[in-house]
Amino acid sequence: MISYLKEILAHVPADYAELRYHERRVNAVSVRKGEPEAAQANHLAGVGVRLLDSGRWGFSSTPGSKRADIMRAIGDAATAAKAMSRTKKNLAKAKLAKGEFRPPVEDPIENHSLEEKLKLVKKAEAKARRSKKVASASSAYIEYLDKKAIVTSDGAAALLTDVKPEFRITVVAAEGTNMVTASEFAGVTGGWKDLWRYGAWEEIVEKAVKRAQRLLSAEFPKGGRMKVILSPEMVGLISHEAIGHTVEADFVLSGAITKGKIGKRVASELVTLADSGPSVHIPGASGTLLVDDEGVMTKRTVIIENGILKSYLHNRESAASFGVAPTGNARAFEYSDEPIIRMRNTYIEPGKMSLAKLLASTDRALLLEGAGGGQADANAEFMFGVQEATLIEKGKRKKTFRGVTISGNAFDVLASVDAISKEFRWALGAGYCGKFQRAKVDAGGAYVRCEAIIGGRHG
Amino acid sequence: MQEEPTFAARLSSEVVMAELVDRLEELVRCALAKGADQAEAFGQRFEGREVWLENNRIKTAKSHPGEGIGLRVIKNKRLGFASDNNLDEANFEELCTKALALASANLTDKFQIIPEPRKLSALKGLYDPRLAELPLKEAIAMAKRLLKAAKDYDRRVTVDSGGVFVNTGEKAIFNSNGLAASEQGSSITAMIMGMAREADEVSAFDFQFDGSLRLTGIKIEPLARRFAQNVIRSLGAKPARSFKGTVLFSPVAVAETLLFPLTYSINAQNVQKGMSKLAGKLGLRVASAKLTIVDDGLLKDGIASSAFDREGQPHQTIKIVNKGKLITYLYNSYTANREGRATTGHASGGYRSLPGIGTTNLVISPGEATKAQLIRDIKEGILVTRFSGNANPISGDFSGTVKGGFYIRNGRLSYPVTNTMIAGNVFDAIGNISGISKKLTRVYSYLLPYLAVEGISITSG
Numbered sequence: 001m002i003s004y005l006k007e008i009l010a011h012v013p014a015d016y017a018e019l020r021y022h023e024r025r026v027n028a029v030s031v032r033k034g035e036p037e038a039a040q041a042n043h044l045a046g047v048g049v050r051l052l053d054s055g056r057w058g059f060s061s062t063p064g065s066k067r068a069d070i071m072r073a074i075g076d077a078a079t080a081a082k083a084m085s086r087t088k089k090n091l092a093k094a095k096l097a098k099g100e101f102r103p104p105v106e107d108p109i110e111n112h113s114l115e116e117k118l119k120l121v122k123k124a125e126a127k128a129r130r131s132k133k134v135a136s137a138s139s140a141y142i143e144y145l146d147k148k149a150i151v152t153s154d155g156a157a158a159l160l161t162d163v164k165p166e167f168r169i170t171v172v173a174a175e176g177t178n179m180v181t182a183s184e185f186a187g188v189t190g191g192w193k194d195l196w197r198y199g200a201w202e203e204i205v206e207k208a209v210k211r212a213q214r215l216l217s218a219e220f221p222k223g224g225r226m227k228v229i230l231s232p233e234m235v236g237l238i239s240h241e242a243i244g245h246t247v248e249a250d251f252v253l254s255g256a257i258t259k260g261k262i263g264k265r266v267a268s269e270l271v272t273l274a275d276s277g278p279s280v281h282i283p284g285a286s287g288t289l290l291v292d293d294e295g296v297m298t299k300r301t302v303i304i305e306n307g308i309l310k311s312y313l314h315n316r317e318s319a320a321s322f323g324v325a326p327t328g329n330a331r332a333f334e335y336s337d338e339p340i341i342r343m344r345n346t347y348i349e350p351g352k353m354s355l356a357k358l359l360a361s362t363d364r365a366l367l368l369e370g371a372g373g374g375q376a377d378a379n380a381e382f383m384f385g386v387q388e389a390t391l392i393e394k395g396k397r398k399k400t401f402r403g404v405t406i407s408g409n410a411f412d413v414l415a416s417v418d419a420i421s422k423e424f425r426w427a428l429g430a431g432y433c434g435k436f437q438r439a440k441v442d443a444g445g446a447y448v449r450c451e452a453i454i455g456g457r458h459g
Numbered sequence: 460m461q462e463e464p465t466f467a468a469r470l471s472s473e474v475v476m477a478e479l480v481d482r483l484e485e486l487v488r489c490a491l492a493k494g495a496d497q498a499e500a501f502g503q504r505f506e507g508r509e510v511w512l513e514n515n516r517i518k519t520a521k522s523h524p525g526e527g528i529g530l531r532v533i534k535n536k537r538l539g540f541a542s543d544n545n546l547d548e549a550n551f552e553e554l555c556t557k558a559l560a561l562a563s564a565n566l567t568d569k570f571q572i573i574p575e576p577r578k579l580s581a582l583k584g585l586y587d588p589r590l591a592e593l594p595l596k597e598a599i600a601m602a603k604r605l606l607k608a609a610k611d612y613d614r615r616v617t618v619d620s621g622g623v624f625v626n627t628g629e630k631a632i633f634n635s636n637g638l639a640a641s642e643q644g645s646s647i648t649a650m651i652m653g654m655a656r657e658a659d660e661v662s663a664f665d666f667q668f669d670g671s672l673r674l675t676g677i678k679i680e681p682l683a684r685r686f687a688q689n690v691i692r693s694l695g696a697k698p699a700r701s702f703k704g705t706v707l708f709s710p711v712a713v714a715e716t717l718l719f720p721l722t723y724s725i726n727a728q729n730v731q732k733g734m735s736k737l738a739g740k741l742g743l744r745v746a747s748a749k750l751t752i753v754d755d756g757l758l759k760d761g762i763a764s765s766a767f768d769r770e771g772q773p774h775q776t777i778k779i780v781n782k783g784k785l786i787t788y789l790y791n792s793y794t795a796n797r798e799g800r801a802t803t804g805h806a807s808g809g810y811r812s813l814p815g816i817g818t819t820n821l822v823i824s825p826g827e828a829t830k831a832q833l834i835r836d837i838k839e840g841i842l843v844t845r846f847s848g849n850a851n852p853i854s855g856d857f858s859g860t861v862k863g864g865f866y867i868r869n870g871r872l873s874y875p876v877t878n879t880m881i882a883g884n885v886f887d888a889i890g891n892i893s894g895i896s897k898k899l900t901r902v903y904s905y906l907l908p909y910l911a912v913e914g915i916s917i918t919s920g
Contacts (some may be wrong), residue, residue, distance in 0.1 A: 029565075032501050035730045036568055040540040042811050045549075059521040063544050080520045083596045102811040122566065126634065136733040172734055172853060179854050223701070223880065223918035255656055267642030334522060375847040378619060378654065379661040383860040383880070385849035386523040405849060405858040426677050436620075437512070455848075455858045455880040455918060 001065075001149040001156050005047075008067065009283045012050035014081075016091060018156075020050055020293060021047050021065055022151040022335035030140035031125045033459055034347060036136070039118065046335035049073045052372035055087040061336040074077045092319035094326045097150070097158035104283060106193040108164050109143055110357050112380050120396045121167075124205050127221070133216060135174035144440065148271050148293075156295025164188065164286055166430045166438055169205050173212035180402060181220075182211035182370065182387055187442070189279065189288035192250040197284055198289075198425060211370060218402040221389060221454055225366035228406065229358070229449045230329075234386065236443030237313050237371045239273055240346045242382035242410030244443075247303050247311075248329070248341045248435075249318030250459030256378040257411070261309045264379055265416075267414035268366065269307040274348040276300035278444075279426070286429040287442035289331065295341035298328030304414075315341050339435040341356040348445035351420030355447050358419050360395040367392050368406060371428065378411065383407040405455035413452050421447035471728045479504065480641050482546060483633035489555045495532040495562070497573040498635045501769065502528045502546060503773040503810045505628030508595050510602040512651070514616040519739040520599050532558045533573060537565040542811045556840055565637055574770050574792040574802065582757060582766050587673045591627040598623050601679055602700070605651055608683030613655070615694070616687045620662070621651035632771040635882060636830035640771045646670060646762055647677050657689040663862040663877070665845060666711060679820035688861040689733065689844055689863055696877035699866040699919040705840030705893065706915040707833055708909035709866070710900035713823070715846040716857055718905065720885040721752075723852035725779055725787075725792035726816045734853055734885055737785060745785045746889035751824035752780040754789065756804060759821035760846055767807035769814040777803060791816050822906040826895025831892045833911050835870040841917055842867055843881065849884060858882035879919040888912045 005019045023045040023076035030037040045071050046063040055110035058081030061266050062069040121139045126139050128137035148160040166187030173180050175301075184204045188194045199207075230238065246256040246295070258266070277298020279285035294316050302310050313321065315330035320343065360368075372385020389404040485498035490498035491495065504526045511518040529542040532555075541548045602623045609616050613820050631641035644829030648670035655662040667686040671677045708716060724735040737745060756774025758764050767773055770792055778786045791806035791814050807817030834842065848859010861879040865872045891910075894911035 016734065031566070034537060036566040036814055038540065038812060039538060039565045041557045041561060042542045044544045046544065057519055059519055061521075061523045063524075063526055064547070074520050080522060082593055083520055083599050084517060114561065114562075118564055118566075153572070155673045174733070181851065223882075223916075246544075250513060251619075254619050255654070255661070257661060290808050323755060338519060338521065349598070373849050375743075377664050377862065381663075385851075385858070388505075403854075403856045403858060403882070405880070405882075407860050430770070453878070453880070453918075455860075455882055 002151060002159055003148055006157065008070055009153055009342040012051060012153065014053040014078070016052040016153055017051045018152045018294065019047060019070070019333065020335065020391045023147045023336065025145040025356045026142065027114060028142040028297065029114065029121055030138065031122050032138035033129065033136050034126065037380040043335060047073065048332060048335045050338055050411050051081060052053065052079050053078065053081045055089040056081040056084040059329065059338040073314045075351065080124045083332055090320040091316040092326050094296040094316055096154065096295050097155035097272035097297050098156065098258060100159045101290045102161040103189050103288050103290060105163060105191040107191040109163060109192050112192050113278055120201060124169055124201050127202065127205050128169060128209050131215055133175060134171055134209060136172040137170065139169045139406070139427045150291065150293065150295045152295045156297055161292055163190065163191065166286070167195060167201060167204070168430055169208050171208045171212040175216055178216060178396065180212055181217040181363050182208045184208040184217060188285040189286050190284040190286035194284040214400050215402045218400040220403045221401040223455050224229060225451060225453050227449065228418065228452050229362065229365050229367045229392065229447055231367070231447060232425045232444045233371040234368045235348050235445035235448050236346065236411065236428045237374060238382065239348055239445060240343055240412055240443040241374060242341045242380050243273060243303070245376060246274060246347045246378060246380050247313055249312045249314045249322065251378055252312050252339050253318065257380050258309060263387055264309055265307050267304050267307045268417040270351060270417050270420050271414050272302065274300055274302045274349065275313055275346045278346060280417045281424050282426055285426040285442040286431070286440055287343065287345040289344045292328040292330045293332040294330040296326050296328045296330065298344065299325040313341055313343065323454050329410045331439050333437040333439055340436065341433060341440050343433060343440040344437045345426065347443060348420065348448060350422045350424040350446040353419055353421055355421040355423045358447060358449060359392060360422050362392050362395060362449065365392050366390065380410040383411055404454045407455060408452045413450050416451040417448055419449040423447060453454045477500045478638050479631040480633055482548065483631055484526065485548065486554065486632055487549050488633055490530060490558065492533050492726055493555045493559055494557060495534050497533045499531045499573045499632065500528060500534050501810050502630060503630045505626060508593070508598050508625040509624045510598045511619055512602055512606055512677050515604055515606065515618050517599060519632060520595055522595055529810035530554050530558045531573065531813060532562050533571045534559060534562045536567045536569050536571055538568060538571045539565060540813050546730065563648060570797045572792050572796045573634050573636060574638065574772055575636050575771055579640060579773050580767050582764060584759065585672050585764055586643055587645050589674045590625055590647055593625055593674065598625055604679045605649060606682050608680045609687045611649060612684055612687035613691045615655045615657050617653045617654035617656055618651060623647070623649045633732040633750050634771065638771045638789055640767050643764060644765065647674060647761065649677055649679060649682055651683060651686045653690065657694055657696050658699060660694060662690050662693045663845065665863050670901060672760050672764070676760055691855050692734065693863045693875045696757065698878045699760040699876045699920045702839060703914060703916055705837045706912050707837065707840060707842045707913065708910045709844045710902050712843040712846045714902045714905055715912050716850055716890060717885050720850050720852045720855045722818050722821070726786040727790045729796060729815055731797060735853055738854065740785045743785060744783050747892040748783040749826060749892050749895055750780055750783050750889055751778065751903060753778050753822045753824060753906045754818050754820070754821035755822055758820040761904065763819040763830050768804045769808050772802050772804040772806060774804045774819055789816050789818065800861070808818065820904050822899070824899045824907055824909055825899055827897055828894050830896050833896060833909055834867060834872060837867045837870060837911065840867045841865065841876065841879065841881065842872060857885055866882055876919060879917065880916055881915050883894035883915045888915065
């Protein structure tokens, strides 16, 4: 495929051109309340064409990989470029990928039949529903199997293989009209054995069931500013949504709050926050990306180091306009998407204190666990749902709350950090990011104690 | 934002899309020959043109042709599904084999069904050849107008993102019960998102949307002005106070806060699986008598209008809530079969997935008041132009930040608010509606009014 694409690329009249063949297989099985919901296999293959001519970008794509179709897409991309205004655009020099790349895999998922995966999902759902007070449950297994070939006119030539499986369980507990939900998941880049790195499926189900049961009798909290302890999933959510997006160079250029703040203090000196293509600390993070979709080798990019803003996240174009090296953050979800600046695995580095010590030294705080949905703006203001909040008083767990949301300005929250645990995990393995197109991302970190606004109810 | 194209369409007996239907028939025959008891093939061909705005300029323009085919099979009461983004007949053999392999691995489900053909009525005026022929250059010009109108309104406006999107294409379906149908369609949508900046202050984000099936149906400048006005007005925001009061939801905020739990809970699948708070409430009062909700798959110039659903079943105009009373849930043929009733024609989705259940053009029926009258009736409350937060679809609990809001005191918009959260329950909220505007605004495939709701918790400070 590489030499085939290279040969076609040689005939493209543009300052820069990039051909990206992407074949994806998605297999999914799911069961809800004892009945099958989906058993499906999707196949998707095509070529995305991007070119830069006189400072004008053009993009197009075609299903399949026939020469005539790719040539037509090249023509469409050239037409699109010509319709744009002329600008001065450069691409930063980058360490371009050449050769074959695949993340480490333990026990390939292809060695496990779909029957086995379906059986597991069925057992997981049944186990949840056998539990006390559980009215309904659903479980799903999804796997992405990707093959890519990326060639650029300035020398990238990479063949990539990537596999990302994920497992989910959602539990509905009910008592009369009182209904609550809890969900848990596992998601990695890797194989079958990697998927159960943080616990077997039985433990994952048990965790969701127990949480739903607790939430059933939980109260709603009073709103207000207070001390909180963020679990790795909440740390990941804030790192990705509320900090990460504000340092994506395209958002910076359009006026995100981090504009002009490189080298300045933006968080407590305890905080080091990074976005990494390779999975650091623990292998298998689900946002793992060895080569980005511009053919650039990825690495660990430190965004905030000891509280000081160090770097934005770049593609080749933004890196050139900032005069820095690309960080390997150009990503496209499918062949028909053009690469844009996206995160990979975003996290806060662990500290030195044990979680036990962190809890014991806490006078009064809410421990926030289980990420819910949420959003953040370019000014780093965020609002996220939390599945479960536990009141910690003098180091002891006192009471569970439900319906909790956390909000604030993420940089204010990070400035208030006074303790970080040494325990670390990747915590959003089943996560997707939506920014014009989807991306498989991961996020996580350590336990972080800080201040935030808790949304509650007034009587 | 732009997923698979949801093109509304023209059903036309004389327009020949026989070629696509023939291909689907061949795939269905292949599945039957390999042992399927029943089979259904759904095919799409589309051409998308997208112009994206970013950071006050045109970011990219692209055109992309696409196609795809999805095959659903039932064998021994077991379901299997496979799809490919290529209509090439060379893939058919593998598609059939995969779908059947999945079916034999699956659990038995006696309610699995491929529906019978039903009479379809033609829809007119839903396809605009000018959209099909619109050059990318013209779409770029429209995006430039959108940008210019926003910046001309006030230089402090920053357009963060947005764009103009044109979709044209055809869809077709064929099944082993002899159902065959096809449609051609087109749509244009535009959206704009961003904020205002003044010195160090960054206002809240605002989002506005417009869409039509006709090129002339979209109003670029008014869209830009709605957006620009909202972000400029939200400059100088300060916290209000914490209280329980009236929230006046804008159409966008209605979509962001109330609609997801409601559409989730009227989905027959969720009702049947014990995941709906509206289960067992048919014929009962579930909302204020002021509230009527209609789903209209045949709506004139509706973004989601189409003669038939993902299973080839006719769309219809159907009241979901009538004067506060719950009239029906939304069904596809599987969920209908479980209850021994007819589908309501709400099978949703594209070629890549099994038919789900979804609304078409959802309309909250207009009330009698103007927006100004609604504000005048509020003693103390908040106007919410955008909501950013969580609404739990099962419990109905919602909680989140007011993005672009105004404190209302004694019937007047007092000042823009920041650091303000609202919380409540959607199913309680629809019982406490005190006012509905007579003007409706298009938000995606919804047509929504301003809604005034009493007794919402507001936390600010």
